[in-house]
Amino acid sequence: MLLAFDTATPLVTVALHDGSDVVAERLSVRPMKHGEQLAPLIEAVLADTGLVRQDLTAVAVGVGPGPFTGLRVGLVTARTLGHALEIPVYGVCSLDVLAVEAVDSGAVTGDFLVATDARRKEVYLASYDEAGARLSGPVVARPDTVASEAPTVGEGAVLYPAAFPHAVGPVRPSAGWLARVVAEERAELLDPDPLYLRRPDVEAARAPKSVL
Amino acid sequence: MTDAPLVLGIETSCDETGVGIVRGHTLLADAVASSVDEHARFGGVVPEVASRAHLEAMVPTIERACETAGVALTDLDGIAVTSGPGLAGALLVGVASAKALSIALGKPLYGVNHLAAHVAVDQLEHGPLPEPCLAMLVSGGHSSLLLVEDVTTGVDPLGATIDDAAGEAFDKVARLLGLPFPGGPHIDRAAASGNAVAIDFPRGLTSRRDLERHRFDFSFSGLKTAVARWVETQQRAGATIDVADVAASFQEAVCDVLTRKALDAAATHGVEDILIGGGVAANSRLRAMAVERAAAKGLRVRVPRPGLCTDNGAMVAALGAELMQRGRAPSALDLPADSSQPVTTVVA
Ligand SMILES: [Zn+2]
Numbered sequence: 001m002l003l004a005f006d007t008a009t010p011l012v013t014v015a016l017h018d019g020s021d022v023v024a025e026r027l028s029v030r031p032m033k034h035g036e037q038l039a040p041l042i043e044a045v046l047a048d049t050g051l052v053r054q055d056l057t058a059v060a061v062g063v064g065p066g067p068f069t070g071l072r073v074g075l076v077t078a079r080t081l082g083h084a085l086e087i088p089v090y091g092v093c094s095l096d097v098l099a100v101e102a103v104d105s106g107a108v109t110g111d112f113l114v115a116t117d118a119r120r121k122e123v124y125l126a127s128y129d130e131a132g133a134r135l136s137g138p139v140v141a142r143p144d145t146v147a148s149e150a151p152t153v154g155e156g157a158v159l160y161p162a163a164f165p166h167a168v169g170p171v172r173p174s175a176g177w178l179a180r181v182v183a184e185e186r187a188e189l190l191d192p193d194p195l196y197l198r199r200p201d202v203e204a205a206r207a208p209k210s211v212l
Numbered sequence: 213m214t215d216a217p218l219v220l221g222i223e224t225s226c227d228e229t230g231v232g233i234v235r236g237h238t239l240l241a242d243a244v245a246s247s248v249d250e251h252a253r254f255g256g257v258v259p260e261v262a263s264r265a266h267l268e269a270m271v272p273t274i275e276r277a278c279e280t281a282g283v284a285l286t287d288l289d290g291i292a293v294t295s296g297p298g299l300a301g302a303l304l305v306g307v308a309s310a311k312a313l314s315i316a317l318g319k320p321l322y323g324v325n326h327l328a329a330h331v332a333v334d335q336l337e338h339g340p341l342p343e344p345c346l347a348m349l350v351s352g353g354h355s356s357l358l359l360v361e362d363v364t365t366g367v368d369p370l371g372a373t374i375d376d377a378a379g380e381a382f383d384k385v386a387r388l389l390g391l392p393f394p395g396g397p398h399i400d401r402a403a404a405s406g407n408a409v410a411i412d413f414p415r416g417l418t419s420r421r422d423l424e425r426h427r428f429d430f431s432f433s434g435l436k437t438a439v440a441r442w443v444e445t446q447q448r449a450g451a452t453i454d455v456a457d458v459a460a461s462f463q464e465a466v467c468d469v470l471t472r473k474a475l476d477a478a479a480t481h482g483v484e485d486i487l488i489g490g491g492v493a494a495n496s497r498l499r500a501m502a503v504e505r506a507a508a509k510g511l512r513v514r515v516p517r518p519g520l521c522t523d524n525g526a527m528v529a530a531l532g533a534e535l536m537q538r539g540r541a542p543s544a545l546d547l548p549a550d551s552s553q554p555v556t557t558v559v560a
Pocket residue numbers: 326330351353490491522523
């Protein structure tokens with residue numbers, strides 16, 4: 001039984017996959033409260049299916065890119081569960097999950113882009129072929145510098161219609177699709193390491209100001 | 213004590229990733245990974261840098277603690293974690309990891325107050341806490357006087373700093389004197405060869421007027437400015453700065469105010485035991501002065517060894533074990549990380 005979750009967007013999404021399909025899926029209702037909602041949602045999908053923690057055989061987690069604070073909640077949860085239950089943990093780029101869903105649901109046919117919200121008026125962006133294989137990215141960029149007529153999946157297209165006029169397909173990655181991506185090895189399986197794509201905002205210490 | 217609860221504690225409120233394991237009052241492991249070197253060049257802790265370091269250190273530090281303690285995760289009776297106060301993003305990493313352990317092991321989770329944990333840690337060294345006691349917690353993040361009736365339920369704040377924390381003042385003065393971050397140990401070392409009465413630096417909130425409103429509160433920002441002014445005046449006059457004298461005089465001023473107020477609080481509330489914790493409790497002058505002044509008043513002072521005074525997982529485990537032993541209710545899985553958790557909330 002594969003437990004999958006993604007915390008790379010304002011929402012928390014959790015799913016269980018039994019090897020042939022998704023058997024339970026839950027989505028948080030309170031944005032930006034990843035730390036409060038992820039653990040109860042994991043318990044909830046187990047309860048939904050009458051399973052217990054010992055039934056879990058692997059963990060899948062979205063490694064972003066996405067807002068750092070929420071992203072870390074997912075990653076540390078995945079790493080700790082994997083360690084304590086002695087089961088493998090697979091990371092998947094959260095944009096790849098959107099790409100596979102877009103292809104399988106028929107929302108795209110040729111090459112396309114996935115753009116998600118990177119805040120600070122920027123997007124996380126990657127490009128894909130018609131089968132959902134990543135061709136380039138992910139990168140973080142200002143929408144106007146990467147504007148494209150190509151079909152664009154994800155919240156970035158919804159937020160910046162001037163840069164991405166052809167919004168299609170799903171808006172945010174779901175754990176159900178993350179679970180399918182891992183179960184069917186539809187994307188590159190990564191270590192559960194965060195894709196920050198940005199350095200921390202820091203300022204080197206300045207010389208003390210005069211007090212006289 | 214073999215039936216005392218075996219508890220793992222996680223602490224990530226600032227820049228130390230701490231994982232401790234205790235059985236009752238017995239310390240079994242205290243693993244700490246610090247990101248302090250990554251912050252040194254910024255002259256202070258950078259929250260995002262600390263949070264990233266916590267994520268990387270979390271599982272390896274848990275592993276190291278289990279190895280040292282010679283226990284398997286499945287042996288644990290409970291998980292405790294600092295839920296606040298502290299840096300929000302940093303706390304969140306520890307809290308999420310603790311929840312994952314709680315789910316994976318099917319064991320209760322205790323989200324505990326960082327300050328109460330600083331009090332509880334003394335049990336690992338000196339046995340059961342004297343309750344009630346007066347706790348003085350001084351570090352880079354806090355400077356508080358607490359009346360502790362019951363460390364698992366009844367911790368009352370009597371006073372706290374109204375500006376900088378004591379440890380922050382040490383860091384800032386160290387920078388003025390060209391000493392490295394964190395400033396505490398460097399000031400302590402420099403002060404050892406200095407004259408503590410060379411310069412009469414101000415004692416914040418000790419005037420009669422201040423005592424009316426801020427009897428048990430602290431202020432270190434004026435002291436820091438006074439040191440800066442003194443150093444700059446000397447430099448402008450072309451005099452060389454005697455770093456040892458400045459460090460010793462500054463340290464004397466801080467310790468004087470801290471111990472004076474702690475003794476006053478103990479006397480006011482009729483308690484005979486004073487407990488000192490937090491990173492600044494590692495300061496040799498503070499320890500010596502507190503012991504000496506308390507003895508003169510017939511009071512007892514307990515200070516854990518320096519390694520247990522700074523932030524660590526053992527203190528969180530110690531409080532967790534005490535909560536389990538006293539039958540307190542655990543936290544729910546939707547436990548938030550609360551950067552400003554009040555000290556009156558021992559378990560969130
Ligand atoms: Zn502390």
